[in-house]
Amino acid sequence: MPSVSSKEKLKIRSLELPLTERFLKAREDFPSLRRVDNGVQLAYLDGPAGTQVPQQVIDAMSRYYATSNANTHGCFITSKETDALLEEARCTAAVFLGTPDSSTISFGANMTTLTFSLSRAIGRTLQDGDEVVISQLDHEANRGPWLTLRERGVVIKEIPVRPNATLDEEEMRSVITERTKLVAIGMSSNAFGTVNNVELARELSANVGAWLFLDAVHYAPHFSIDVQKLDTDFLVCSAYKFYGPHVGMLYSRKGLLEHLETDRLRTQDPTAPFRMETGTLNHAAIVGVRAAIDYLASFGEGSTERERLVTAMNRIASYEHSLAASLYAELGRIAGVTVCGVAFDDPHRAPTVSFTLDGKTPEEICTRMAEHGICVWDGHFYAIRPMEVLGLLEQGGVTRVGISLYNTSEEIERLLETVRLIASEN
Numbered sequence: 211m212p213s214v215s216s217k218e219k220l221k222i223r224s225l226e227l228p229l230t231e232r233f234l235k236a237r238e239d240f241p242s243l244r245r246v247d248n249g250v251q252l253a254y255l256d257g258p259a260g261t262q263v264p265q266q267v268i269d270a271m272s273r274y275y276a277t278s279n280a281n282t283h284g285c286f287i288t289s290k291e292t293d294a295l296l297e298e299a300r301c302t303a304a305v306f307l308g309t310p311d312s313s314t315i316s317f318g319a320n321m322t323t324l325t326f327s328l329s330r331a332i333g334r335t336l337q338d339g340d341e342v343v344i345s346q347l348d349h350e351a352n353r354g355p356w357l358t359l360r361e362r363g364v365v366i367k368e369i370p371v372r373p374n375a376t377l378d379e380e381e382m383r384s385v386i387t388e389r390t391k392l393v394a395i396g397m398s399s400n401a402f403g404t405v406n407n408v409e410l411a412r413e414l415s416a417n418v419g420a421w422l423f424l425d426a427v428h429y430a431p432h433f434s435i436d437v438q439k440l441d442t443d444f445l446v447c448s449a450y451k452f453y454g455p456h457v458g459m460l461y462s463r464k465g466l467l468e469h470l471e472t473d474r475l476r477t478q479d480p481t482a483p484f485r486m487e488t489g490t491l492n493h494a495a496i497v498g499v500r501a502a503i504d505y506l507a508s509f510g511e512g513s514t515e516r517e518r519l520v521t522a523m524n525r526i527a528s529y530e531h532s533l534a535a536s537l538y539a540e541l542g543r544i545a546g547v548t549v550c551g552v553a554f555d556d557p558h559r560a561p562t563v564s565f566t567l568d569g570k571t572p573e574e575i576c577t578r579m580a581e582h583g584i585c586v587w588d589g590h591f592y593a594i595r596p597m598e599v600l601g602l603l604e605q606g607g608v609t610r611v612g613i614s615l616y617n618t619s620e621e622i623e624r625l626l627e628t629v630r631l632i633a634s635e636n
């Protein structure tokens with residue numbers, strides 16, 4: 211946990227400064243932003259693959275190892291401290307996702323592992339001919355685990371993706387039927403930044419009594435989440451995408467996990483949320499999850515952690531949106547560049563901008579960017595299905611630029627200059 215004094219300092223700073231300066235100042239919290247390669251300071255525009263970590267999170271994790279490291283449920287002090295720290299982290303994660311009930315939050319290695327475990331458990335409740343609806347836009351981690359259910363005779367239907375990287379809502383209406391038992395869709399695309407109409411998915415799935423599973427991995431770093439308002443049955447996210455360590459989190463509506471035959475040992479606590487948690491968890495990292503959420507909350511204001519988180523996420527969204535919108539517009543002006551996905555006139559658009567450049571593969575572009583100290587990704591980022599459908603896979607996918615709260619307009623300008631340079635070499 212960050213010490214009270216550093217938390218207070220952050221809070222005061224965030225109230226005093228205008229938006230841009232507040233985020234510029236936040237850069238001091240991230241030691242890795244000082245990293246220099248080939249004499250150039252690195253510009254981390256790779257947030258969708260994992261964000262950098264502030265000192266507050268690093269300190270919380272080191273403090274755990276230095277003072278409280280133990281296994282759970284022992285009679286001695288460090289074990290009791292570990293139990294308390296894990297429960298505090300669970301409570302904070304619950305607040306982050308908009309529920310007062312920490313028993314709805316299970317931790318795991320990452321989103322993919324949790325989703326595979328859940329798909330096996332849900333699969334045991336399904337019969338031959340039952341249907342599960344997934345989408346063509348999603349990351350493979352929200353497709354592969356459900357596709358394995360075909361082995362049990364479950365029929366998997368796909369909501370198609372349109373050329374502008376949005377889901378076809380008319381098709382969503384027709385693929386969700388009385389036979390649908392589960393709809394598994396992403397809140398936001400990690401490849402194109404699209405934000406999906408999950409309210410429609412909820413309405414349609416509720417009409418036929420199907421469960422809703424939301425992949426919030428790409429959404430959680432940019433917008434606040436309210437599982438109660440979403441009325442979702444399950445939601446997953448990963449803390450390493452929002453300034454925390456490599457830990458996955460699963461929200462399950464109260465009472466649901468108890469109905470599922472999860473993979474578990476006879477020695478394991480059969481109640482929720484532990485029913486989904488096998489083996490010894492990464493305690494230090496879970497302590498780090500709490501610190502990461504507290505860190506996010508420090509950008510907001512209000513009398514409760516939830517209020518601080520919601521205001522913080524709104525500020526983060528607005529700051530990132532302005533950088534991403536100008537990046538999207540400027541990239542579109544470079545000859546030979548095709549920018550993917552929908553425009554930034556919708557404020558609810560994740561700040562992730564992908565593009566292709568005639569005559570250069572995404573790998574060539576990213577290699578050249580790296581020479582200029584710019585960290586960006588090429589390829590399909592495991593969102594391989596939309597790349598296939600949109601005909602982008604054969605050319606090596608796309609180049610993806612992700613904006614995080616520590617990015618600056620200077621970094622965007624540096625990136626644009628480099629793209630202009632690469633384009634001019636064609």
Ligand SMILES: Cc1ncc(COP(=O)(O)O)c(C=O)c1O
Nearest residue numbers: 320321322349351400427428448
């Ligand atoms: C949208 C989305 N879903 C799922 C995942 C998988 O998350 P994890 O690495 O925690 O398994 C990712 C990772 O990039 C992602 O971006």
